[in-house]
Every structure is written in C-alpha cells, then in structure tokens.
Amino acid sequence: xxxxxxxxxxxxxxxxxxxxxxxxxxxxxxxxxxxxxxxxxxxxxxxxxxxxxxxxxxxxxxxxxxxxxxxxxxxxxxxxxxxxxxxxxxxxxxxxxxxxxxxxxxxxxxxxxxxxxxxxxxxxxxxxxxxxxxxxxxxxxxxxxxxxxxxxxxxxxxxxxxxxxxxxxxxxxxxxxxxxxxxxxxxxxxxxxxxxxxxxxxxxxxxxxxxxxxxxxxxxxxxxxxxxxxxxxxxxxxxxxxxxxxxxxxxxxxxxxxxxxxxxxxxxxxxxxxxxxxxxxxxxxxxxxxxxxxxxxxxxxxxxxxxxxxxxxxxxxxxxxxxxxxxxxxxxxxxxxxxxxxxxxxxxxxxxxxxxxxxxxxxxxxxxxxxxxxxxxxxxxxxxxxxxxxxxxxxxxxxxxxxxxxxxxxxxxxxxxxxxxxxxxxxxxxxxxxxxxxxxxxxxxxxxxxxxxxxxxxxxxxxxxxxxxxxxxxxxxxxxxxxxxx
Numbered sequence: 001x002x003x004x005x006x007x008x009x010x011x012x013x014x015x016x017x018x019x020x021x022x023x024x025x026x027x028x029x030x031x032x033x034x035x036x037x038x039x040x041x042x043x044x045x046x047x048x049x050x051x052x053x054x055x056x057x058x059x060x061x062x063x064x065x066x067x068x069x070x071x072x073x074x075x076x077x078x079x080x081x082x083x084x085x086x087x088x089x090x091x092x093x094x095x096x097x098x099x100x101x102x103x104x105x106x107x108x109x110x111x112x113x114x115x116x117x118x119x120x121x122x123x124x125x126x127x128x129x130x131x132x133x134x135x136x137x138x139x140x141x142x143x144x145x146x147x148x149x150x151x152x153x154x155x156x157x158x159x160x161x162x163x164x165x166x167x168x169x170x171x172x173x174x175x176x177x178x179x180x181x182x183x184x185x186x187x188x189x190x191x192x193x194x195x196x197x198x199x200x201x202x203x204x205x206x207x208x209x210x211x212x213x214x215x216x217x218x219x220x221x222x223x224x225x226x227x228x229x230x231x232x233x234x235x236x237x238x239x240x241x242x243x244x245x246x247x248x249x250x251x252x253x254x255x256x257x258x259x260x261x262x263x264x265x266x267x268x269x270x271x272x273x274x275x276x277x278x279x280x281x282x283x284x285x286x287x288x289x290x291x292x293x294x295x296x297x298x299x300x301x302x303x304x305x306x307x308x309x310x311x312x313x314x315x316x317x318x319x320x321x322x323x324x325x326x327x328x329x330x331x332x333x334x335x336x337x338x339x340x341x342x343x344x345x346x347x348x349x350x351x352x353x354x355x356x357x358x359x360x361x362x363x364x365x366x367x368x369x370x371x372x373x374x375x376x377x378x379x380x381x382x383x384x385x386x387x388x389x390x391x392x393x394x395x396x397x398x399x400x401x402x403x404x405x406x407x408x409x410x411x412x413x414x415x416x417x418x419x420x421x422x423x424x425x426x427x428x429x430x431x432x433x434x435x436x437x438x439x440x441x442x443x444x445x446x447x448x449x450x451x452x453x454x455x456x457x458x459x460x461x462x463x464x465x466x467x468x469x470x471x472x473x474x475x476x477x478x479x480x481x482x483x484x485x486x
Contacts, residue, residue, distance in 0.1 A: 006444040009452060010047040014040055018055045020467060030063055034142040034170045035460045037197070041168035043455045044195040048443035051219040052199040060170060061200065064177035067143065069150050074157035076182045081106040081420075082158035084149070084172045085123075086165030088116030094190060095164060097235050099126055101413035102162075106420070108132035109156040111149060113139040141460075142171055149175040153183070160420055164188045167196035176201040186419075189216065193336075193439065204423065208232050208339075213429035215436065229427040230415050233407040234343040242322030246290070246312045251326075255287050255389060258327035260316065261341060263295030265333035269445050273334040274299045276355060276378050280331075281307050283382065284389050289331075292316050292323070324348035329388050329395070335442050346402040351388060351395070355381045358438040365405040372398070454478060 017040035024033035037056050044050060081102050085095050102108050103126060110127045112120060114136040124134045135152045137145040149171060153161065161183050163172045176185050177200065187202035192212025199220045207213040208231050216222045249256065257280070266273040277289055281303075290312040291300055297313060304311045317323065321344060324330060330345035332338070335357035345352040346365055356374040365371060375381040388395045415425040453475030456468055465472045 003441055003444040006047070006447050007049055009449070010043060010049055010444075010447065013043055013452060013456075014053070016467070017043070018053070018059075020464070021056075021059050025059055025062055028066075030066060031141055031143050031460070032463055033059060034063060034174070035458070036464070038142075038168040038170045039456060039458055039461055039464070041170075041195065041197050042458070043452065045167040045191075046451055046455055047447045048194045049440055051195055051215055052197075052221065053195075054221075056197060057200045060174050060197065061177055063170075064174050067146055067150070067174065067178065069178050069180060070154055072154045072180060074155060076159040076180070077157040078159050079106055080109070080156060080158040081160040081162065082109045082111060082153060082156050083162045084164065085110065085112040085116075085120070086163070086169045086172055088112060088119060094188065094232050095120075095123055096126070097232060097409070097412065098162065098164070098188070098416070099123055100409065101416045103127060103130040103132060104413055105417050106160070109152065109158055110134045111137065111152055113137050115139055137171070142174075145171045146175050150178070153179060158183070160184050160186065162186045162188065163198065163202070164190065165198070167191055167194065170197065173198040173201045184420075192216070193436075202226070204228055204419070206230050206419075207429060210430040210432070211434050214431045214433050217431055218433055219436075224429075224431070227429055228419060228423075228425050229429045230412070230419065230425045231407045231427075232340075232343075233409060233412055234340060234347045240319045240322065242326055243317065243319045245326075246314050247288075247309060249288055253286060255284070256290060256327045257287055257329060257331055257385075258290050258292070258323055259331040259333060260292035260320075261333050261338040263291075263293050263297060263300065264446070265336035265338065266299070267296065267446060268335045268442060271299060272355065272378060274303060276334070276381060277303060277311075277331070278306065279378070279382055280385055281310060283386065287328075287389065288312070290314070290323070290327070292320075320344060321348055324350050329353050329385075331385075335439070343406050346405045349399045349402060351398045351402065353381065353384055353388070357442070358435045365402070367405060371401055371405060450475075450478060 017036055021033045021036040024036060037059055040056060044053065083099065083102065099108065108127050109132060127134055137148050139145060161179060163176060165172050179185055185202040186204045186206055187198055188206045189212050192207060192215060199222055203226060205216055205222055205227050207216060207227055207229050213227050213229060216227055217224050281287060281289060288310050292314050294315055300313050304313065324345055325348050327350060329351045332352050332354040334355045337354060342352045342365055352373055354374045355378060356376055375384055419425050453471045456464060456472055457475040457479050
C-alpha cells in the first residue's frame with residue numbers, strides 16, 4: 001500500500017468508527033461506544049498519522065458524564081497516591097521505577113487488572129511492603145472497570161492520581177475525566193511519538209524528553225503549564241546474570257555486537273537497518289551479531305542464511321544487562337529506536353551506535369547531543385563502527401563519556417516528590433518542534449491493509465462485523481490462523 005493510499009484508508013476508517021461511536025453514545029450503548037473508541041484509537045496509534053482526536057476525546061467526556069463518580073467516602077489525603085497500571089508488564093517499562101520512588105514518600109494504591117497479576121508480583125509486593133494496597137479490575141467490561149476504578153479512587157483517599165496506560169485505554173481516561181476536583185491527575189507520556197487517548201483528562205502531563213513535550217504542546221493541544229519534564233532511568237536490578245551465548249563464540253577472537261527490541265522497529269522500505277548490519281559483518285569478519293526480540297523476522301532470517309554462525313536471533317532475555325556487559329557496543333534499531341535501550345546500553349558502559357532517522361532519537365540521554373552517538377548516513381555509521389571495532393582506546397574514550405548520561409534513582413525520586421509538592425519538577429522543556437514528517441511517512445508506508453483489518457478485530461467488538469463485513473471477516477480469519485499456527 002503506498003503512502004497516500006494508506007493515509008486515506010486510515011482517515012476513512014477512523015471517521016467511520018467515530019461516527020459509529022457517536023451513534024452508539026446517542027443510543028445509550030456505552031459499552032459499545034467505548035469499545036469502538038478503543039478500536040479507533042488503536043488504528044490511529046498503529047498508523048501514527050496524528051497525535052490526538054478531539055472527536056474521540058469528546059465522546060469519552062460524554063461517557064464520563066453518564067457515569068458520574070459516587071460520593072467520596074474518604075477525603076483527599078496529600079500523603080496518598082493512586083497509580084493506575086494499564087500495561088501489566090512488571091519487568092519492563094516504567095512501572096517499578098515510579099512505584100519505588102512514590103512508595104518512598106507516599107502511601108500508594110496500585111490499580112491493575114486481575115489477569116495481569118502473575119507478572120506483577122514484585123510490584124505488588126513492593127507496594128504492600130510499604131504500607132500500600134493493591135486493587136484489581138476484572139477486565140471484562142469497560143463500563144464495569146470504570147465504575148470500579150471510580151470507587152477505588154474514592155475509597156483510597158488519594159489526592160494524587162497517576163495513569164500509565166496504553167494508547168487505547170478508555171477505562172482510565174474516562175474515569176479520570178470525571179474525577180473529583182480536589183484530586184490532581186498525572187499522565188505519564190511513555191509513547192511520546194505516537195497517538196494516544198487522554199489529552200484532556202489530566203492536570204499534569206509528564207514528558208521524559210523535550211521531543212514529547214513539543215509534540216504535546218503543538219499537536220495534542222495541551223497547555224504548556226500542564227507539561228512537566230522528568231527523564232526516566234533504566235532499572236537494572238530485575239535483570240539476571242549473563243546466561244551465556246546462544247551460539248558458539250570465542251571471546252578471545254570474536255567481538256559481539258548486540259541489538260534488540262520489537263522487530264517492527266527495524267522495518268523500512270529501504271531495508272537500511274539490515275543493509276547496515278550486512279555491511280558491518282562483511283567489513284569485520286570477527287564480529288558476531290545478536291538480535292533479541294520478536295516480530296516479523298524475514299529480513300533477519302536472510303542475514304542468518306548469508307552469515308552462518310555469525311548472526312543470532314533469540315527472544316527477549318531476562319539477562320539483558322548481562323548481555324550488554326558482554327558486547328562490544330549496542331546497535332540501535334532503525335528507523336524506530338528504543339529509548340530505554342539507549343539508557344541500558346549507557347548504564348552498562350556501552351556505546352549505543354545510532355543511525356539517525358529523524359528527531360525521534362533525541363533526548364534519551366542527558367546531554368545526548370554532545371555524546372556523538374548518532375550518525376546521519378549508513379556510511380558514517382559504518383565509519384564509527386569501524387573505529388569502535390578496531391580502536392580500543394577510542395572505544396574506551398566514548399564509553400567514558402556515557403558514565404554521566406543517565407539519571408540516577410535518587411534524583412528521579414527527588415524530582416518526582418518536587419512535582420507532587422509544587423506542581424513542577426524544576427526541569428525546563430525545550431518546545432522546539434521536532435521533525436515528525438519522516439516518521440509519519442514511514443509509518444504510513446508500513447501500515448498494511450492486513451494491519452488495518454487486524455486492528456478492527458478485538459474482544460467485545462463482534463457488533464462491528466455488520467459495519468465492516470469483509471475487513472472484519474478477513475481480520476478475524478488472520479487472527480485465528482495466527483492463534484492456531486503450530
């Protein structure tokens with residue numbers, strides 16, 4: 001699908017879903033309206049052609065009016081915080097670093113879904129060990145979860161309410177829209193480069209870098225006085241010791257280059273990432289390349305075939321930090337880089353070599369512009385790789401520069417506490433607009449008709465079959481094939 005067609009298809013689909021949700025809302029079918037809004041949000045997130053939708057935000061506001069908060073049973077208490085986790089990823093993301101900080105100076109109520117608890121045992125234990133509590137949503141009906149979350153907010157007595165959620169989470173956004181006026185609502189903007197719901201439901205939006213702050217101000221319409229800056233840091237204590245190489249490797253004669261993340265981050269029309277890796281392997285016969293991550297591995301499989309024994313592909317591993325300590329340097333994904341991986345590499349003292357796509361790679365490390373880790377072309381990236389491979393003194397000099405490029409846990413906690421006490425972190429956001437066009441064009445090219453259909457098929461969305469008979473049927477068939485694929 002070409003770029004222009006993809007954009008038109010996304011806009012047409014979104015407009016139709018919005019119209020359906022508006023009709024469902026008028027007819028009082030709140031559960032269906034919420035599901036349709038979530039489906040539309042997922043489509044807009046996947047295609048990444050805009051950053052917010054006034055129409056979807058208005059629908060959620062209307063739903064919030066129809067689902068009013070019950071009377072507060074406990075008055076708002078400055079020393080109590082509620083944290084809504086809409087991801088359920090205990091060993092990844094930002095959940096634990098926020099909980100560790102918040103639990104050090106406030107009583108925390110953690111809210112998440114019941115079926116996610118097996119992966120959240122450590123987070124739950126942390127909250128309870130500090131005198132907090134864990135409350136669970138059933139995750140069956142969105143309206144029921146909204147009412148449950150409202151009741152938890154009222155019972156908890158939390159004055160400060162944090163949301164950490166997926167782009168299509170209609171539960172927390174709707175609940176926060178109607179929260180009592182004596183509560184302060186915070187949205188943690190994890191996915192700052194893409195669409196998400198909730199641009200009208202918080203009092204403070206926590207941006208981890210200037211890139212997201214500029215986009216929120218210019219394209220999400222969030223007033224600058226609501227935007228605050230708080231960089232995150234890599235949590236290292238959850239990683240296990242190095243569990244060994246997945247193939248034959250001689251550390252005396254060979255050098256390991258590591259890369260990882262969801263494989264969609266390496267996919268582009270020009271295959272630039274894979275051309276870069278292939279040329280690196282041709283130029284340096286002693287280099288072994290290891291990629292850890294899941295997704296479409298078609299291009300990676302071709303490299304494995306071309307360079308037998310020198311290209312490894314594994315799922316994500318629990319010993320990530322140990323792997324980084326054993327590699328020569330980390331090669332960032334392209335065209336979409338991973339922010340946390342920048343930080344993990346720096347914390348391990350390894351250079352995150354980055355082929356720059358656009359401004360999306362900015363601001364993951366402190367003073368990043370002066371670290372000289374980003375390069376504009378494949379040729380310049382390969383020149384840097386050559387120096388790192390062949391010149392140990394040069395490599396050590398680059399690694400030394402990284403030692404102060406990551407925020408430490410104590411500073412993070414201090415800034416977060418300052419935010420709760422004063423409404424700001426004391427860090428200044430630069431609102432210089434980043435270049436987003438290249439990234440949006442890349443997403444449009446990669447957004448296939450198959451993905452458009454797949455985004456339509458979600459739990460509780462069977463009523464959309466009549467509105468999208470062909471796409472829904474094909475999307476469901478593909479989903480079932482993937483589910484039952486041996």
